Amino acid sequence: MRLGRWTSDTIGRWFALNIVAAVVIAAAMNAAFSAFAGVWARPGLLEIGIVDQAVAITRLLDRSPRTWRPTLAASASNDLYTAAWFPNDGTLPGSIATSAFHAGGGKIRAMLGRPTARVFAYEPGDPDPHGQPEKTYGLAIELSDGSWIRFIAPERSWGLSPVTRALLTGSFTVICSVLVAALASRRLARPMERFARQAQRFGADVNAPPMEATGPVEIQLAGHAFNEMQSRVQRYVADRTAMLAAISHDLRAPLTRMRLRGEFIDDDEQQRKLFRDVDEMQAMVDASLDFFRDDSEQEPSTRFLLSELIETVLDDFRDAGHTVAFATPGNVTYTGRPLTLRRAIANLVDNAIKYGGSAQVSLQDGDGGVELLVEDAGPGIPAELREAVFRPFYRIEGSRNRQTGGVGLGLAAVRSAVRGHGGDIALESRTGGGLRVRVRLPAVTAA
Numbered sequence: 209m210r211l212g213r214w215t216s217d218t219i220g221r222w223f224a225l226n227i228v229a230a231v232v233i234a235a236a237m238n239a240a241f242s243a244f245a246g247v248w249a250r251p252g253l254l255e256i257g258i259v260d261q262a263v264a265i266t267r268l269l270d271r272s273p274r275t276w277r278p279t280l281a282a283s284a285s286n287d288l289y290t291a292a293w294f295p296n297d298g299t300l301p302g303s304i305a306t307s308a309f310h311a312g313g314g315k316i317r318a319m320l321g322r323p324t325a326r327v328f329a330y331e332p333g334d335p336d337p338h339g340q341p342e343k344t345y346g347l348a349i350e351l352s353d354g355s356w357i358r359f360i361a362p363e364r365s366w367g368l369s370p371v372t373r374a375l376l377t378g379s380f381t382v383i384c385s386v387l388v389a390a391l392a393s394r395r396l397a398r399p400m401e402r403f404a405r406q407a408q409r410f411g412a413d414v415n416a417p418p419m420e421a422t423g424p425v426e427i428q429l430a431g432h433a434f435n436e437m438q439s440r441v442q443r444y445v446a447d448r449t450a451m452l453a454a455i456s457h458d459l460r461a462p463l464t465r466m467r468l469r470g471e472f473i474d475d476d477e478q479q480r481k482l483f484r485d486v487d488e489m490q491a492m493v494d495a496s497l498d499f500f501r502d503d504s505e506q507e508p509s510t511r512f513l514l515s516e517l518i519e520t521v522l523d524d525f526r527d528a529g530h531t532v533a534f535a536t537p538g539n540v541t542y543t544g545r546p547l548t549l550r551r552a553i554a555n556l557v558d559n560a561i562k563y564g565g566s567a568q569v570s571l572q573d574g575d576g577g578v579e580l581l582v583e584d585a586g587p588g589i590p591a592e593l594r595e596a597v598f599r600p601f602y603r604i605e606g607s608r609n610r611q612t613g614g615v616g617l618g619l620a621a622v623r624s625a626v627r628g629h630g631g632d633i634a635l636e637s638r639t640g641g642g643l644r645v646r647v648r649l650p651a652v653t654a655a
Contacts, residue, residue, distance in 0.1 A: 218425050226389055237384045258289050258347065259312055262359050263319045265291060266349045269357055270320075281357060289345075289361040296354035316349060326350040399423025403431060408630070410438055459493045507545040514542040514549070514578060515571055521554050522569065531566035532557060540573045542649065544629050552625040553580070555618045556645050560584035564642055577631070577650040585642040594635040598623050622647075 265284045269277050274295070281293040313327040329347045336342050345361035399422050406419035418438060421431030467486050473479040515536045522532045560567035564584025572579045589597060589604065596602055603616040619633075626633045631649040638644040 222424055229388060231385070233384065233388045235381075237380070258345075258359055258361055259316065260319075261288075262291075262347055262349060262357075263316055266320065266351065266357050269293060270351045270353075274353075274355070277355070277357075289359045292358050292360075294356040294358060296356075320349075322352065399427045399431075403427060403434070407434070459489070463490050463493065507547055509544055510546065511541060511543045512546045513539055514544075515540040517546055517550055518553055518569060518571060518580075521550060521557060522567075524554075525557055525561065525567070530561045532561070533566075533568045535568075535570040537571070537573055540571055540578060542578055544649065545625075548625045548628065552622040552647075553582075555622050556582040556647075559618060560586070560643075560645075563587065575651070577648060580647040580649070582645040582647075583638050583642060585638070585640075588637060588641065588643045589635055591637075597635070598633075 265281070269280055272280055277293040281291040284291045312329070316327050317323050317325050327347075327349055329345075330336075330342050331345055332342055334342045345359075347359040347361075348356050350356055402419065402422070406416070409416045416438070418435040419431055421428040421435070423431075463486055467483065470479055470482045470486065473482065515538070518536070519534060522534050525532050557567045557569065560582055561584070564586030566584065568581075568583040570581045570583075572581075593604060597604065597616075598619050599616075600620045601616040602620075623633050626647055626649065629649050631647065633648075634646045636644040636646060
């Protein structure tokens with residue numbers, strides 16, 4: 209199926225829309241920021257605080273002799289502004305003659321009590337006589353005799369410098385773009401997260417339900433393909449398990465016939481050897497059926513006290529006269545399949561008792577899950593064989609004596625159960641001799 213690049217809900221379309229939305233919204237928010245913060249960052253002439261002082265100085269100079277005015281104007285200068293007096297020579301002082309001060313001219317005339325007084329002013333950014341932007345504030349007020357008093361204020365009286373304004377505006381734009389992009393991309397991230405969690409869940413549980421394919425078209429197609437693959441794997445595992453279980457079950461009939469026919473053998477030694485082989489084969493068949501049954505059962509996950517389950521398993525061994533010890537930090541809860549874990553733990557403890565005479569079990573709880581240790585003081589397992597012993601029907605010793613190790617399905621069944629919970633099992637050398645079995649079960653998260 210060929211997808212339309214822009215007409216479908218595709219990842220490419222969402223990326224493009226996210227970028228456009230981020231740019232538009234960031235520009236709009238930046239414009240709003242500049243509008244609202246402009247007065248604070250670069251206040252107008254009325255907000256810089258010199259109008260009232262300029263009127264007071266103008267009134268003082270208007271009542272003073274002309275010879276005193278240059279000195280009085282210079283004395284009035286301070287850090288906020290610079291004042292200078294100009295005699296009436298027919299021109300305005302400096303670059304004042306650009307525009308009338310409409311916003312504050314009426315206020316100044318009212319305060320002076322001279323409605324016809326001329327007032328001119330400029331602000332940073334207004335064009336000077338040469339067309340260049342002004343960098344300062346300027347205010348010129350006409351006195352009664354036609355002379356002028358001029359006030360020049362720096363660009364920033366109580367706002368922000370140009371560099372600070374540029375940094376603040378740029379930072380605001382970047383923050384807006386990041387926030388908009390993060391919010392807009394959540395729709396793309398959520399289905400990807402669900403896809404990853406489903407893949408992890410399927411890796412731990414082959415019978416996990418199919419995932420819900422949502423999101424852009426590419427992710428939906430990947431979800432459908434994943435569900436089809438999961439369905440095929442589940443059918444393959446189910447068919448394999450059913451076939452092997454059927455074979456193991458059908459072997460019981462010829463074994464029973466062999467035992468019946470063995471009753472007619474006159475040679476006691478040959479009859480004993482035949483019955484031993486039949487019993488060994490019967491044990492293998494029974495163990496295989498248990499293994500395949502555990503693999504095919506659909507036991508639901510539930511939350512239970514793992515520490516209590518282990519204590520129950522160990523009590524059964526204590527009742528049988530075996531020495532087992534258990535160390536736990538207290539009540540440890542876990543979400544999983546309790547019957548499956550019970551059989552796995554019982555298998556590990558049974559192996560420890562069989563080869564080491566006793567078992568030491570400890571349970572640890574952490575944020576990442578739980579860890580179970582089963583230790584014994586037996587001969588241990590060589591490092592080069594610690595992976596091989598997990599293969600079905602593999603035994604270290606060559607004989608098939610059921611009294612010394614069963615048929616070789618115990619550890620295979622344990623690892624199948626542990627990995628079915630998303631965990632893993634490892635064999636280690638125990639300090640002082642013996643074997644330590646380390647089982648890690650991860651914390652279960654919602655799918």
